[in-house]
Amino acid sequence: MPIKSIVKYIRDTMPGSRLSFLTDCGFLISYLPTSSVVSHRSFVNYQLGLKPVVKIQSIATSTYDASDLSRCVSHVARNPMPLKTMPLGIDDVQLKEFENVAVEAASKAGSFVLERITSIMEIKSKTDRPGRDLVTDVDRDSQVIISDIITSRFPDHQFLGEEDQTEEVDPAAEFVWAVDPIDGTANYVNGSMTHAVSVALMHRGSPIVGAIWSPWPTSSDGGIVVHARLNGGTKRDGETMQVLEPSDEFNRPVSGRLSALPGNARSVFKFDNRMRGHAGDVRVTGSAAHEMSSVGTGLYQFAIGGVAAVWDFAAAVVIVQEAGGEVMILAPDGSWRDFRGWSQPYTNTAETFKHLRDWRGIMLASHPKTMQFIAENVRFRRPSQIGKLWRRGPWHPHRRRHRRHPA
Helix, strand or coil, X not given: CCHHHHHHHXXXXXXXXXXXXXXXXXXXXXXXXXXXXXXXXXXXXEECCCCCEEEEEECCCCCCCHHHHHHXXXXXXXXXXXXXXXXXXXXXXXXXXXHHHHHHHHHHHHHHHHHCCCCCCCEEECCCCCCCCEEEHXXXXXXXXXXXXXXXXXCCCEEEECCCCCCCCCCCCXXXXXXXXXXXXXXXXXXXXXXXXXXXXXXXXXXXXXXXXXXXXXXXXXXXXXEEECCCEEEECCEECCCCCCCCCCCCCCCCCEEECCCCHHHXXXXXXXXXXXXXEEECCCCHHHHHHHHHCCCEEEEEEEEEEHHHHHHHHHHHHHCCCEEXXXXXXXXXXXXXXXXXXXXXXXXXXXXXXXXXXXXXXXXXXXXXXXXXXEEECCHHHHHHHHHXXXXXXXXXXXXXXXX
């Protein structure tokens, strides 16, 4: 039984982590870096060396045939990549509860935001540059609506909102909600319907639940929520969403289909010759949450978003991933690397929460096949300019004590 193959894959992917893999053959395979495992008759525990333990649990029944288990483990060892990680101690019932609260919060805040779009509002700039980085009283009130819903349901969870008024930093909790009460505020104050309300839950820096409300003309209440949870798929109005399958034989974006790029993309990115004429019909919307989540609903072929913050990306990350897509992060050498969560390794310290609050970066989302083509043919022109951002990102060397090179 090739258990060691599974453990090697987990160790190489997320060293030192407590993970579970939900297989497509009916077993939950868990890896623990320590040997403190509570015995249960539905588990088979394998002691490997002195500390690591693998637990295998049948999803359907408390008992199972050894030959079924052997076939499943062999299958997992041969086909590890399609497996999805699930934090230990969190089952789908809990995830669904988290998801329902995220949907409720995004929906209620979205309805409020939509009601206020034509009203007189207080508009300020967060910086000394007039007209840049706008914030309104609607942003702040929307965040209060979301915060009240979340903190009343989960008082032990932490809240990270774009419009937080305090500079105080508490130690990072296991669960942190990342919220953007209006993503695309400049659009909003000008009456544009391209804006969003983004609500996400992260477990130890990795998004596990996301809900994004957007105005929707055919909806009875004027808006709709796209939402997802880990291993639960991406849904919109009860319909399962999927990323757009590339139709080009070389997996290139095609004309007639939408793509999203930052407004300054031509000046900051270098597009190789293979990309010329193959970026699709590009849109610049001013809302990273809208653009990234639109990849998850199949509206956009790909999206490059940022520079943006954790609260702009977190909900969209899980929406894209659960729709069958992939997410990458821009590296300091101008290339793209797989996104594996913020603050790895994650510690329950004020430094970790400050990192989540201060992080800024650029992300790419698309179908896996399209992703490979984009990642190979789009580079940042001046990598030195993102050094400052990278030092606050999840791949900085002092955040990578477990390995010399990121996977």
